[in-house]
Amino acid sequence: MSQVRTPPGPSRLDADLAALAAQAAIALDNLVIGRASDLTAVRNLADSVSAGLQSQATVDPTTAVAMQRALIQAPNAQHSTTVNELLANASEFVQRLVSVADEGQASDEEARWLRTVCVALSRSAVALSGPLYDRVSPPLTY
Amino acid sequence: MALLAYAQQRLRSFLGELDRAAESDFPYPDSRKALELLRAQFRAKLKQLEDFTADSDPNVVSQQCQITLRDLFLFLPFIGFIVRSTELRNAFEAFGPFLRLAVDVLEPGTKLANRKIQLVISSEWNYSPHMYDRIQNLDDFLFIGLPAPESGNPLLLPLAGHELGHAVWHYDDMRGSLQEPARAAIVDAIRGNWEEYIRIFAIENLKPDQIDNDLAALATWRLALNSCISQAEETFCDFLGLAIFGESYFYAFGYLLSPGLGSRSYRYPEIVTRVSHLVAVAKALGAEAPADFVKLFEKEVYASASAADRFLIEIADEALEKLIPELCERTLAVIKKSALATKSIEQTKLILDRFKRVAPAENCRTIADMLNAAWMAYNSNDLWSEYPSMQKRKLEVLKEVVLKNLEIFEIERIQSE
Numbered sequence: 001m002s003q004v005r006t007p008p009g010p011s012r013l014d015a016d017l018a019a020l021a022a023q024a025a026i027a028l029d030n031l032v033i034g035r036a037s038d039l040t041a042v043r044n045l046a047d048s049v050s051a052g053l054q055s056q057a058t059v060d061p062t063t064a065v066a067m068q069r070a071l072i073q074a075p076n077a078q079h080s081t082t083v084n085e086l087l088a089n090a091s092e093f094v095q096r097l098v099s100v101a102d103e104g105q106a107s108d109e110e111a112r113w114l115r116t117v118c119v120a121l122s123r124s125a126v127a128l129s130g131p132l133y134d135r136v137s138p139p140l141t142y
Numbered sequence: 143m144a145l146l147a148y149a150q151q152r153l154r155s156f157l158g159e160l161d162r163a164a165e166s167d168f169p170y171p172d173s174r175k176a177l178e179l180l181r182a183q184f185r186a187k188l189k190q191l192e193d194f195t196a197d198s199d200p201n202v203v204s205q206q207c208q209i210t211l212r213d214l215f216l217f218l219p220f221i222g223f224i225v226r227s228t229e230l231r232n233a234f235e236a237f238g239p240f241l242r243l244a245v246d247v248l249e250p251g252t253k254l255a256n257r258k259i260q261l262v263i264s265s266e267w268n269y270s271p272h273m274y275d276r277i278q279n280l281d282d283f284l285f286i287g288l289p290a291p292e293s294g295n296p297l298l299l300p301l302a303g304h305e306l307g308h309a310v311w312h313y314d315d316m317r318g319s320l321q322e323p324a325r326a327a328i329v330d331a332i333r334g335n336w337e338e339y340i341r342i343f344a345i346e347n348l349k350p351d352q353i354d355n356d357l358a359a360l361a362t363w364r365l366a367l368n369s370c371i372s373q374a375e376e377t378f379c380d381f382l383g384l385a386i387f388g389e390s391y392f393y394a395f396g397y398l399l400s401p402g403l404g405s406r407s408y409r410y411p412e413i414v415t416r417v418s419h420l421v422a423v424a425k426a427l428g429a430e431a432p433a434d435f436v437k438l439f440e441k442e443v444y445a446s447a448s449a450a451d452r453f454l455i456e457i458a459d460e461a462l463e464k465l466i467p468e469l470c471e472r473t474l475a476v477i478k479k480s481a482l483a484t485k486s487i488e489q490t491k492l493i494l495d496r497f498k499r500v501a502p503a504e505n506c507r508t509i510a511d512m513l514n515a516a517w518m519a520y521n522s523n524d525l526w527s528e529y530p531s532m533q534k535r536k537l538e539v540l541k542e543v544v545l546k547n548l549e550i551f552e553i554e555r556i557q558s559e
Contacts, residue, residue, distance in 0.1 A: 022209045025202045026190065033197040056355055058322050061364030068357050083355045119201045126208065132215050142271040142304055142398070 017052070017066060018129065020045045021122035024097070028115040031106060039101045045118065046097040053090045056083045066128050067093075070121035074113065093117060146194060149207040153188040156214055160184065163221055166228045170237060172260040172283070173227045179279050180221070187213065220274055223285055227264035233294045235545045237263055238552035239509045240299065243386070243482070244284060244306055248313055250481035254559070258282045263302075265293035271398070273305040276312050284309050292398070296544040297516050297537075299509065300387035300394040307379030310476055316378065317371055320465065324370045327461035328363055329354050335457070342449050362450075365408075369458035372409040374465050380420055381473040385427040388485055390513040392420070392432050393521070400438035405445050408455050411462060414441045423470045427477075428485075485510040493547075494518050498525065500532070500539065502547035509551065516544045 023041035030037035052063030064083060067090050071077040080086035096114060100106040106114070160181045168174040187210055194203050226232075241261045245252055248259050259282055266272070266287035274285040286305045292298050311317065332339050333350045340348065343362045353359050384391045395417070402413035410416065417439055421431040444452055485508050493515035496503040506512050519525050519540055526533045 018212075019209050022202075022205050025199075026206060029199045029202040032199070033195070035195075058325075059360075060321065061325075061360050061367055064357065065361050065364060081357055082352075083357060083360065086357060115199065115202065119199075119205050122205050122209070126212070132212060142301060 016125065016129070017048060017063060018122045018125035020048050021118045021125060025115050025118035025122060028100070028106075028111050028118060031100075031111045032108060032115060039104060042097050042114075043101040045121075046094045046101065049090060049097075050094050053087055056087065059083055059087070062125075062128055066121060066124040069124040069127075070117055073120040073124075074117045076113075077117070145207055146191060146203055149210055150188065150191045152214060153184060153191065153210060156218070157181065157184055157188065159218075160221060163225050166225055168228055169232075169234055173224050173262050175260060176262055176280055176283055176285075177221075177224055180217070180224075183279050184213075184217075220277070220285070223264050223266065223274065223287060224262060226266060227262045229265060231265045231290060231293060232263060233296060233545060235548040235552070236296055236299055237261065238555070239548050240286075240302060242552075242555065243303075243509060244309070246481040247306060247386070247476065248309060250479060259284065261286070263288065265290045271298075271301045271305060273308050275309050289398075294545075295537075295541055296548060297390070297513065297520065297541070298394045298398060300383055300391040300513055301398060303383035303386045303391060304379040306386075307382035308375065310382060311375050311378055314472075314476070316472065317375070320371060320374055320468070323468065324374065324461060324465060325354070325367055327464045328367050328370055328457055330464075331457045331460040332363060332366075334460075335453070338453060342453050363454065363457070366454040366457045366461070369408045369455060370461040370465075373411045373458060373462045374469060376410050377416070377419055377462070377466070378469045378473060380416065381423060381427060381469055382476060384420055384424065384429050385473050385477050386482065387510045388429040388514050389432065390510065390517045391429070392424075392435055393517040394513075395420070396432070396435065396438050401440040402442055404440065404442055406442040406455070408451075408458070411459070412442050413439050415459070419466060423466070423473075426470055427473060483507045485514065490514045490518065497540070497543055500526070500529075500543060502543055502550050504550060505554065506547065506551050509548065512544065512547055512551065516540060 020041065024045040027037050027039050027041045031039075049063065049067065052060035053067065064086055068080055068086055071086075071089055071093070072079055078085070078089045078092075080089050093114075096110065100111070100114065160177065164174070164177050164181070166173075191206065191210065194206075240263065241257075241259070242254065244261055245254060245257045245259050249257055252258075260280075262283065262285045264285070264287050267290055268287060269289045269291075271289065272287045274287075275283070277283065277285075284306070286302050288298065288302065332353055336350050343359075345356070345358055345362070348356060348359055353363075380391075380395075383395075387394075399413070406412055411419065414436060417436050421435055424431040444455065446452065489507055489511040493503040493506060493512055497515055497519045503512070503515075520537065525536060526539070532539055
């Protein structure tokens with residue numbers, strides 16, 4: 001019998017990089033202010049950034065540019081001018097997200113720094129998706 | 143914080159609209175189910191905004207308010223779509239047969255009762271057939287819109303095959319698997335037009351071998367890659383529509399879109415190129431292109447005068463050409479993997495004989511045969527020549543016969559189950 005298909009990956013309208021990063025920022029903010037926080041969103045963002053920035057040959061350019069711009073806005077972050085540099089810097093960011101998600105906690109300074117990058121990443125991803133007023137609705141016309 | 147209060151109130155108003163929409167009479171359960179899932183999703187969004195406190199970081203709050211505002215812009219037309227799917231102007235006769243076809247392609251071998259796929263078809267105030275898919279928490283839903291003046295015209299159903307192609311594209315993650323060859327084709331095309339690239343984008347000291355590693359360069363060509371992949375998706379959807387429906391796909395395409403809209407979109411292949419691709423792969427996909435089909439269309443012109451825009455779209459077009467054989471192969475693989483019954487010219491002729499007698503046919507094996515027969519009837523100058531009053535209303539009568547045939551097709555399937 002033929003194989004049944006199952007839908008992969010995140011959804012088009014909502015669970016994009018901008019929304020994932022905003023959700024992760026909320027989770028990290030809850031950590032900063034001492035509220036109980038579900039860190040699934042932090043893990044999801046780490047997975048999404050990893051998937052988009054695996055290697056120079058397969059890098060998703062939009063994720064790359066969004067990540068580069070986000071790290072430029074973050075205090076004390078390493079700036080990148082090449083994809084290889086970005087992959088290294090993004091990998092460090094992802095590791096720090098994973099570490100927080102795994103341990104369920106972070107120092108105040110660490111949580112604040114990650115929160116700043118997540119907000120910046122969400123903003124740059126929104127900007128790169130283009131102006132909403134110019135977007136075609138419905139998204140998939142004939 | 144007024145910003146947060148405004149965002150919360152906007153979501154409450156939106157949820158109120160969803161509550162009113164839920165009071166519609168739903169002709170089939172899929173629309174109602176979609177609306178219920180969306181209500182749950184937006185209630186969760188509201189709860190998240192209500193959970194912010196005075197201690198929450200203002201930047202985090204502001205960004206989440208922006209994301210929810212964007213969601214309202216994106217989802218409101220979609221709620222309208224679901225509401226309009228309940229209107230009587232929709233050809234409900236087509237719902238069951240098209241749902242079966244979608245299951246045969248996306249969940250081959252699955253009985254209708256066990257399907258995961260949910261289908262919502264709506265008559266829309268948008269002249270282009272379209273679809274929404276892969277919406278959060280509604281991953282198994284296909285939302286297909288057909289233009290209101292033609293939504294009762296079953297001869298245009300093959301165009302819904304193109305929309306089904308978008309679902310296959312996402313289910314099989316073709317964007318992901320084509321990203322690498324598309325990226326390589328874009329980089330090759332830029333290297334092949336290096337002097338022009340450097341003249342337009344003026345990146346100092348950049349060498350051809352740095353084009354895929356320099357982030358400033360990457361930012362210049364990411365739109366060309368997006369264009370190429372978007373064009374590849376539309377091309378694949380055309381190929382799948384053609385492979386499923388055969389010649390009727392050409393006729394429906396020509397009816398709806400010829401001679402084209404004149405202005406080039408970066409998301410689609412240029413229209414003459416687009417139909418030329420269809421004609422080129424027709425035989426491989428088991429169809430025969432109508433004579434002079436390409437001549438129905440006029441070449442589209444770029445609206446932008448910017449040298450950068452023109453360069454990027456030309457690079458995307460060049461890269462797309464390299465992907466065409468792969469897209470054709472992938473279409474054939476989808477058909478092979480599907481549970482679709484094979485269309486046949488013999489069956490089509492039998493159905494055509496019934497249409498000539500103004501009667502629907504029993505025991506049709508595929509709706510593709512039915513629609514191919516319908517287009518053969520429509521294209522025949524002799525059809526119903528012995529009934530002049532009927533011949534004058536040929537399309538109207540033919541639509542009724544085909545809709546009746548779709549009903550019979552569905553009843554036969556239900557009985558056999």
